[in-house]
Amino acid sequence: MEKVKNRWLIAASALGVHLSIGSAYAWSVFTNPMIDKYGWSQTQVSTAFSIAIFFLGFSAAFMGRFVEKNGPKKSSMLAALFFGIGVAGSGIATLLESLVLLYLFYGIIGGMGLGIGYISPVSTLVKWFPDRRGLATGLAIMGFGFAAMISGPAIEGLIGVVGISNTFFILGTIYFLVMTVSAQYLAPPPEGWTPKGFVEKQEAGKTRIKIRPDLSQLTANEAIKTRRFWMLWFMLFINVTCGIAILAVASPMAQEITGMSAIAAAAMVGVLGMFNGGGRIGWATISDYIGRPNVYTTFFIIQVIAFAILPFASNPFLFQILLFAILTCYGGGFASVPAYIGDLFGTKQLGAIHGYILTAWAMAGVVGPILLSLIYDNTGSYTLTMTIFTVMFVIALGLSVWIRADIRRLRGQQEQKLTTQHATAATKE
Numbered sequence: 001m002e003k004v005k006n007r008w009l010i011a012a013s014a015l016g017v018h019l020s021i022g023s024a025y026a027w028s029v030f031t032n033p034m035i036d037k038y039g040w041s042q043t044q045v046s047t048a049f050s051i052a053i054f055f056l057g058f059s060a061a062f063m064g065r066f067v068e069k070n071g072p073k074k075s076s077m078l079a080a081l082f083f084g085i086g087v088a089g090s091g092i093a094t095l096l097e098s099l100v101l102l103y104l105f106y107g108i109i110g111g112m113g114l115g116i117g118y119i120s121p122v123s124t125l126v127k128w129f130p131d132r133r134g135l136a137t138g139l140a141i142m143g144f145g146f147a148a149m150i151s152g153p154a155i156e157g158l159i160g161v162v163g164i165s166n167t168f169f170i171l172g173t174i175y176f177l178v179m180t181v182s183a184q185y186l187a188p189p190p191e192g193w194t195p196k197g198f199v200e201k202q203e204a205g206k207t208r209i210k211i212r213p214d215l216s217q218l219t220a221n222e223a224i225k226t227r228r229f230w231m232l233w234f235m236l237f238i239n240v241t242c243g244i245a246i247l248a249v250a251s252p253m254a255q256e257i258t259g260m261s262a263i264a265a266a267a268m269v270g271v272l273g274m275f276n277g278g279g280r281i282g283w284a285t286i287s288d289y290i291g292r293p294n295v296y297t298t299f300f301i302i303q304v305i306a307f308a309i310l311p312f313a314s315n316p317f318l319f320q321i322l323l324f325a326i327l328t329c330y331g332g333g334f335a336s337v338p339a340y341i342g343d344l345f346g347t348k349q350l351g352a353i354h355g356y357i358l359t360a361w362a363m364a365g366v367v368g369p370i371l372l373s374l375i376y377d378n379t380g381s382y383t384l385t386m387t388i389f390t391v392m393f394v395i396a397l398g399l400s401v402w403i404r405a406d407i408r409r410l411r412g413q414q415e416q417k418l419t420t421q422h423a424t425a426a427t428k429e
Contacts, residue, residue, distance in 0.1 A: 004190060005185065007129060007189070010124065010125065010128050011139050011140065013182040013185040014072075014125055014139070014143075014182070014186065015140050015143040015182075016178055016179065016182030017080075018118070018121070018143035018144040019144075019147045020080075020117070020147070020174075020178050020182075021117040021118060021175075022143055022145065022146070022147025022148065023147050023150075023155075024052055024053075024147075025144075025147060026148040026151040026152040026155055027046075030159075031045050031046065034094070044099055048090075048103055049106075050366065051103055052106055052110050053111065053361070053365035054366060055108055055362075056111050056114040056118060056358070057358045057359045057360070057365070058115070058359060058362050059111065059112040059115030060354070061115075061359045063075075063116050063119075063355065064349070064352030064354065065352050067116065067119055067120055067352070067355070068352050071124075071188060072121050072123075072124040072183070072187065073183050074183075075116055075120035076121065076179060076182065077183045078116055079113045079114075079116040079179060080175070081176070082109055082110065082112045082113030082116060083110055083113025083114060083117060083172075083179065084172045084173070085113075086108075086110025086111070086113050086172070087105075087106065087175055088105075088169050089101070089104075089106075089109060089168075090105045090110070090172075091167075091168030094164050094168065095165045115355070117179065118358070119351050120186070120351070122140065122350070122351065122354055123347060123350035123351035123354065124187070126338060126350055127188055127189050127347050129195075130195070131195055132285075132288050133287075133288065133338075133339035133342055134284035134285055134286070134292070134336060135281075135284060135288055138281040138283070138335040141284070141331075141335040141338075142277050142281040142284075142335065144334075145276045145279075145331050146274075148273055149270075149273050149274070155167060155171070212343075214342060214344075215346075215407065215410050215411065216345055216346055217345075217346035218348065218353075219348060219349050219352075220353050220355075220356060223344075223349075226345075227406060228407070229345075231406070232337070232357060232403065233360050234360070234395075234399055235399050235400060236361070236364075237363060237364050238364075238396040239299065239329065239330060239333040240330070240365070241363075241368040242368065242389040242393065243326060243329070243330030243333075244364060244369065245385070246330075249369075250269050251265040251266060252265075254268055257319060258313070258314055258319045272324070272327050275327040275331070276327045279327060279330065279332040280331040280332060281335065282332065283295055283332025283335060292339055292340040293403065293404045295332065295336055296336070296400045296403075297404070300397035300400055302325055303326055303329055304394055306322045307386050307389045307393060308387075310323075310326075311381075311383040311386040311387075371385070372385050
């Protein structure tokens with residue numbers, strides 16, 4: 001009999017993959033060195049990151065079926081290949097001073113590696129942790145959020161010692177190796193496997209974690225035909241659109257609204273990364289206890305209040321508290337969504353469904369910063385943008401209430417069906 005793997009080592013392996021691909025969040029560290037050395041504009045350099053995020057979302061959608069069919073090990077190795085080539089190839093692009101090659105390698109090839117690597121371990125983790133879905137996916141996705149805190153200083157140090165191109169070569173090699181090694185332990189649990197004592201605790205009601213049967217077991221094609229899929233898609237789209245826009249302008253906005261110095265605002269941006277990463281593990285863990293619908297409703301209540309106050313928060317302390325709260329919700333939305341998908345659609349094709357949902361991230365990564373920049377350029381103020389974001393979160397709050405009603409209706413149908421089945425079985429006996 002084959003020995004069952006340790007699920008915490010599965011989680012650690014997933015974390016290794018996400019820590020590697022999450023280095024994309026440190027892209028801005030390359031910005032000034034590239035501008036200084038190659039004479040490129042900030043927009044030209046940041047476009048590589050925008051392309052990568054766009055391809056992250058859409059490669060996750062199109063490769064979701066590949067992940068489900070081939071499993072997390074092969075999928076993560078493919079992600080390692082794409083991301084490693086994408087980063088190392090960026091070294092060739094910078095040697096040749098070619099923006100087109102940079103967009104090809106980092107944006108398209110690297111972005112595909114990001115998308116495949118992002119979803120590869122997630123459906124597996126949900127299956128290994130039926131009792132702690134939020135915690136498990138939060139651990140991995142936390143790695144994506146925290147990665148910039150590790151890779152940012154490393155990139156800055158390497159550029160100073162070996163230059164931009166060699167930094168890309170070194171990082172591409174390291175990411176490929178870390179992701180490939182991490183992939184080797186990834187595997188789905190045996191058919192019918194549950195954690196030791198899980199069934200007994202559940203039946204005895206001895207667990208404080210909120211565990212209920214999945215609402216359904218749908219394929220990806222079946223899921224996208226449901227109303228609740230699109231409600232979840234739009235909730236994530238709004239959460240990411242507003243959050244990623246704030247990340248893009250946090251420093252100049254803090255200086256304009258509160259009068260903070262550039263140094264203080266830069267320090268605040270560094271701390272934002274901690275709240276982004278901390279929100280991923282924190283909110284995802286909380287969701288195991290209070291349920292994913294309650295967590296999402298809480299996200300939107302917090303952000304309706306925070307965005308409404310933000311443009312008038314001239315006090316630096318209050319301004320930062322509001323931003324930190326927003327960033328925890330931003331990160332928590334990413335980390336809680338895989339478990340939410342499992343609750344709503346089951347684990348049959350969770351990776352593929354997760355990929356479809358992540359197209360919301362791809363769209364939001366383009367819409368958020370552009371929307372904010374256009375409005376600011378025309379008004380010279382962040383007030384109108386924050387008001388629009390507040391209205392968007394009111395809509396998201398309405399969707400979160402609507403999806404809860406949908407869940408209650410489906411849960412009632414599910415319980416009625418089970419009652420009928422039990423009654424039929426009792427009659428036969």
